[in-house]
Amino acid sequence: LSRLPVTAQKEKLCCTENGPIRRNPAGNVARPMVQKLPEPQDIKACLEVQDFDTPPFYSTSSESFRNTIEGYSVPEGIYDPIVRSLHNLAHLFLNGTGGTTHLSPNDPIFVLLHTFTDAVFDEWLRRHPESAVYPLENAPIGHNRHHNMVPFWPPVSNAEMFATAPENLGYSYEAEWPARPITLTEIITIAVVAALIVVAIIFTVTTCIVRTSSNKTEGRQPLLGEQYQCYDDQDSRHNDKTQSVV
Ligand SMILES: O=C1C=c2cc(C(=O)O)[nH]c2=CC1=O
Numbered sequence: 001l002s003r004l005p006v007t008a009q010k011e012k013l014c015c016t017e018n019g020p021i022r023r024n025p026a027g028n029v030a031r032p033m034v035q036k037l038p039e040p041q042d043i044k045a046c047l048e049v050q051d052f053d054t055p056p057f058y059s060t061s062s063e064s065f066r067n068t069i070e071g072y073s074v075p076e077g078i079y080d081p082i083v084r085s086l087h088n089l090a091h092l093f094l095n096g097t098g099g100t101t102h103l104s105p106n107d108p109i110f111v112l113l114h115t116f117t118d119a120v121f122d123e124w125l126r127r128h129p130e131s132a133v134y135p136l137e138n139a140p141i142g143h144n145r146h147h148n149m150v151p152f153w154p155p156v157s158n159a160e161m162f163a164t165a166p167e168n169l170g171y172s173y174e175a176e177w178p179a180r181p182i183t184l185t186e187i188i189t190i191a192v193v194a195a196l197i198v199v200a201i202i203f204t205v206t207t208c209i210v211r212t213s214s215n216k217t218e219g220r221q222p223l224l225g226e227q228y229q230c231y232d233d234q235d236s237r238h239n240d241k242t243q244s245v246v
Pocket residue numbers: 071084088089091092098099100101102103104105
């Protein structure tokens with residue numbers, strides 16, 4: 001705020017009762033758990049949560065990607081009422097306008113935080129195409145698949161926005177994501193391919209050794225081996241003019 005022109009500093013940036021934007025990052029001494037920001041490994045962990053959402057499709061849902069990225073679960077997905085992580089933790093860390101619901105959009109960090117949260121969601125959609133299922137019913141009002149998102153106009157449903165960005169929405173995120181863990185199927189495939197390569201190598205090497213050694217053995221044999229001697233004996237018998245042939 002101090003970097004704004006003096007006139008802007010005196011003005012209310014937005015029409016709230018809260019006055020100018022306030023930040024006191026990591027300053028909430030009453031809540032030590034919100035004195036830190038989320039870590040990169042928290043992003044990695046939440047990207048591995050399998051299901052998009054789980055009953056009751058609320059802030060108490062456990063093992064739900066939606067509730068985890070929102071920040072009501074530990075980053076691995078287990079719901080814990082005292083935990084604040086990821087998106088919520090970033091809000092609460094700001095400890096001021098940006099940490100107060102309904103005022104937080106007044107802090108410009110809001111846009112960055114929510115854009116990054118959407119980028120994580122986009123990456124999750126990409127990694128879990130098989131379990132990317134938006135709740136059809138039983139979610140709170142406005143949060144079922146075909147409900148329209150309030151307050152957008154013209155109306156747009158949750159289902160329409162439950163889509164990967166570049167392919168469906170016309171924008172993309174430039175972010176480096178932690179490596180995806182190898183799945184069991186991939187481990188089995190790699191093991192089978194590696195085993196086949198090892199067998200092929202052993203077969204090739206063995207064949208070469210056998211051929212080389214048999215070539216060597218053949219090479220050492222006298223040109224006139226037993227069979228040639230045999231022919232030789234026969235020939236000499238035929239040629240022996242002293243023996244009568246019957
Ligand atoms: O502005 C917000 C403030 C929040 C505080 C929490 C919390 O978990 O206590 N969550 C928030 C979300 C916001 O958007």
